[in-house]
Amino acid sequence: MTLIELAAEQKSAEVTDWAARLGWVAGLLLFVALVYWLMRQGWKWRGSLQSGLPDLPTAPGAPGAPRLTMSGRYHGSTTAGQWLDRIVAHGLGTRSRAELTLTDAGLDVVRPGARDFFVPAGQLRGARLDKGIAGKVLAEGGLLVVTWEHGGTLIDSGFRSDTAADHTAWVEALTSMNHTSTTEGTAR
Known part of the structure; x- marks a missing residue:
């Protein structure tokens, strides 16, 4: 067998399994989105727990000279x-x-x-x-x-x-x- 025949028979190994990689990336993005959504829900929940706090006052028209x-x-x-x-x-x-x-x-x-x-x-x-x-x-x-x-x-x-x-x-x-x-x- 010659060197050229050996080179023709060898096949490169597949470098990347794109389907698996895309699956992992999609899974990671879904996980990050879920964590973000949970944090946002927690923030809203805390706000609803504190809903008994009255509205904040606004500054009067003439508050006076600044100290x-x-x-x-x-x-x-x-x-x-x-x-x-x-x-x-x-x-x-x-x-x-x-x-x-x-x-x-x-x-x-x-x-x-x-x-x-x-x-x-x-x-x-x-x-x-x-x-x-x-x-x-x-x-x-x-x-x-x-x-x-x-x-x-x-x-x-x-x-x-x-x-x-x-x-x-x-x-x-x-x-x-x-x-x-x-x-x-x-x-x-």
């Missing part, structure tokens, strides 16, 4: 004291850019691409620096957490300024504002 302003990110809201119990009702679970304005009337949170909300001064309960809120963990003191009351529920909302040095001034202003409203409430 402080901040540009940064809104990282979400949780039940106060439970940093992993995310609140998703009324768009509070949607992360976004945020512009905060603190006036004597309260805290105005403007979120491009998400629902804005306003926290009246009488509902502000305090502020602190923390390291995390549901879905976001930063260095110690890297997150401004504002505690407020809405519909009988205490809520923690997490913000991060573009300039982290701003956080301390916000904590001081919100704490003094809460102290003033609490003192005025007991004096009546």
Whole structure:
């Protein structure tokens, strides 16, 4: 047998079984779609569980002169004291850019691409620096957490300024504002 005859007899092994490969790819895509759908259903379920939360207030027409302003990110809201119990009702679970304005009337949170909300001064309960809120963990003191009351529920909302040095001034202003409203409430 000559070399040419041997070469003609040999047949290349089949490299790819396309039917099996396409089956695996289709199965993987279906699995990813199922996981995504389950996550979305969980988000909707959480929102329906929190449906008792009333609509968020909007800013008054003339809120007054700004005491402080901040540009940064809104990282979400949780039940106060439970940093992993995310609140998703009324768009509070949607992360976004945020512009905060603190006036004597309260805290105005403007979120491009998400629902804005306003926290009246009488509902502000305090502020602190923390390291995390549901879905976001930063260095110690890297997150401004504002505690407020809405519909009988205490809520923690997490913000991060573009300039982290701003956080301390916000904590001081919100704490003094809460102290003033609490003192005025007991004096009546």
